[in-house]
Amino acid sequence: MKLEREQQLIVAGVVLGLAALLLTFMGNPANMGFCIACFLRDTSGSLGFHSAVKVQYIRPEIIGLVLGAFLISFAKKDFKVRGGSSPVQRFFLSIFMMIGALVFLGCPVRMLLRIGGGDLNAIIGLVGFAVGIFIGIKFLEKGFSLKRQYTLSTAEGAVFPAVTFGLLLLLLFAPSFIKFSTEGPGAMHAPWLISLVGGLIVGAVCQRTRFCTAGGIRDTIMFKKVGYGAGLIAVVVTVIIGNIVLKSFNLGFEGQPIAHTDGLGNFLGMVLVGWGAVLLGGCPLRQVALSGEGNVDSVVVILGLLVGAGIAHNFGLASSGQRVTTNGMIAVAIGLIFTLIVSFGNLYSTEE
Amino acid sequence: MREYIVTFHTHLSAIKTSKALSNLNPIIAPVPRKISSSCGSCLRINCDQLDFKKLDRDAHKVFLINGEEYKLVWLGEE
Numbered sequence: 066m067k068l069e070r071e072q073q074l075i076v077a078g079v080v081l082g083l084a085a086l087l088l089t090f091m092g093n094p095a096n097m098g099f100c101i102a103c104f105l106r107d108t109s110g111s112l113g114f115h116s117a118v119k120v121q122y123i124r125p126e127i128i129g130l131v132l133g134a135f136l137i138s139f140a141k142k143d144f145k146v147r148g149g150s151s152p153v154q155r156f157f158l159s160i161f162m163m164i165g166a167l168v169f170l171g172c173p174v175r176m177l178l179r180i181g182g183g184d185l186n187a188i189i190g191l192v193g194f195a196v197g198i199f200i201g202i203k204f205l206e207k208g209f210s211l212k213r214q215y216t217l218s219t220a221e222g223a224v225f226p227a228v229t230f231g232l233l234l235l236l237l238f239a240p241s242f243i244k245f246s247t248e249g250p251g252a253m254h255a256p257w258l259i260s261l262v263g264g265l266i267v268g269a270v271c272q273r274t275r276f277c278t279a280g281g282i283r284d285t286i287m288f289k290k291v292g293y294g295a296g297l298i299a300v301v302v303t304v305i306i307g308n309i310v311l312k313s314f315n316l317g318f319e320g321q322p323i324a325h326t327d328g329l330g331n332f333l334g335m336v337l338v339g340w341g342a343v344l345l346g347g348c349p350l351r352q353v354a355l356s357g358e359g360n361v362d363s364v365v366v367i368l369g370l371l372v373g374a375g376i377a378h379n380f381g382l383a384s385s386g387q388r389v390t391t392n393g394m395i396a397v398a399i400g401l402i403f404t405l406i407v408s409f410g411n412l413y414s415t416e417e
Numbered sequence: 418m419r420e421y422i423v424t425f426h427t428h429l430s431a432i433k434t435s436k437a438l439s440n441l442n443p444i445i446a447p448v449p450r451k452i453s454s455s456c457g458s459c460l461r462i463n464c465d466q467l468d469f470k471k472l473d474r475d476a477h478k479v480f481l482i483n484g485e486e487y488k489l490v491w492l493g494e495e
Contacts, residue, residue, distance in 0.1 A: 070450065213426030213475050216495045270468055273454050284447055293447075337426040347456065358454060415432045417473070 067205055071292035077276040078299025081223035084263045085178050086298075086307035088126070091255035095322035096182040099126060099267065101349035102177035102276055104165035105367070106374035106383075107251050108232070111244050114371065115378035116343050123236040125257045127353065128229050129264020134272035134357030135226040136265075143272065144146050146222030148361030151211035155362055158341045159369025160376060161400030162349070165337030167374065168330050168384035168393045169193075172349045173338060177297060179324060181304025183316035184329050186324050193332035197339025198282045204408040205287075205343065209413045212360060222359035225367075229357075233261070250323060277351035279342035308377025330389035330397075337400045344407065357361070420482040421467050421490075424448055430475035431458040436469050438462065445472040451485055452480060 068076065078110060085098025097103055110121035136202075138144040166172045169190050176194065179187035201209075235243050236257060246252040254260060270276065276296050284293035308314035318326050325331075342348045345366055347355060352370075355363035377383040382393040423443075424432045435443050441458040452459075467479065469491045479491035 070447075073450070086486075110436060139453065145454075206432070208429055209434065210427045210429035212431075214440075226494045275454065276457060280456050288446060326466065351456070413429055415429065415436060417433055 071295045073274040077270050077274040077301040078296040079303050080270045082303025084267050088255045088263050093255050094250040095252045096179045097117050100171050103171035105370045107336025109374040113374035117378040120251040121244040121246045122251040126264040127259045128162050128233045130268035131229040133265035133356040134354040135268035137269040137272050138358035138371045144359045146217045146359040147214040148217050150214045152365045155365045156369040159366040160373035162338050162341035163370045163373025164377050164396050165334040167335035167377040170384050174350050177300045182308050184321040185318045189328050189331045190335040193335035194339040199287030200345050201340045201343025202207045208413045219342040225364045261376045271354040275349050279348040290356045325384050326386050327389045340356045340404050421462045422480045424477045426475040427478050428458050435470040435475040
């Protein structure tokens, strides 16, 4: 059966939504069935890159996403190793993207899951995310480019999936230097095999459909086709229905799980994420899928996100469920300035 | 009249080629999934014979559309 692009994205959105509902039901924190920012942050903490004791766990979902995308791309001959497109700027854009996400408290996927749980703070985040994407598109149209990628060796592309498999071994054998939270969100997780399989399925589906939270909004604006955003709507609708069935739908701003009510922090944090995602060519989830199919520029983004998580917790930038921090807002401001400089610094004439 | 799809290494290259070939009224669009797993932009062009020399240096591939099939007719630098 051949599906149109919009239909493929809807299928991807429903699969992602159902997987998120199941993982939350099986033990993941509320509205956090999937969250690339949170899960990379937990993984970063588990490796000792930060010492926030409540958010340390090697999340099998991340391992599954990378390996799911890797296996399906290999099987379908999509695995093509490429990279070399402004790695240093990508690395630092990603650090700030992670800081923006941890001020908001979630990547764009969790933003959709939070909306699906009735968390209205995430609507403010969505507005910020869309504004960031809009700014990014304006720079794309003016001639922004991080320059082209080049074909690289298979070995270069195989490193990250192999390292990810190594992370799975660290999770399973749990040597003493790996940290696991005993309380807080890091201690809340579905059984590892369910998380891993959930990640594998979503990773494969995302690789096949090119599902991207930023791309959905970007293409809707750039190509004026509302259908391209259908995947995002599918996630939200699936999760709303699921939460109502599971009696975990709670509409409002106050008392939302792992969320604060600082509108400015929610808005600006996600402006930074949306803007960065357009410059980088994909949201954090899309970057994880791409990292599995041989795109080593996306591997650089993942490394930036991991380091960004370390910085966010070591410098007290990440928000808590109660409030944003002053340091966090300063870091978001610096991130917006940095992203603006990168945006202007890579403008080229659009004339031949 | 033939129907071409041109893919690029960068979105900038798609814009530049679009301007260089503006007389052919190219349509900028997302790359079809069948051609690529990347999420870049492509140009859809209808003309009798596409002049490959007018493509930007970061143009990647040109396909000729024949029904459901995409036939590779030009390959730039990988």
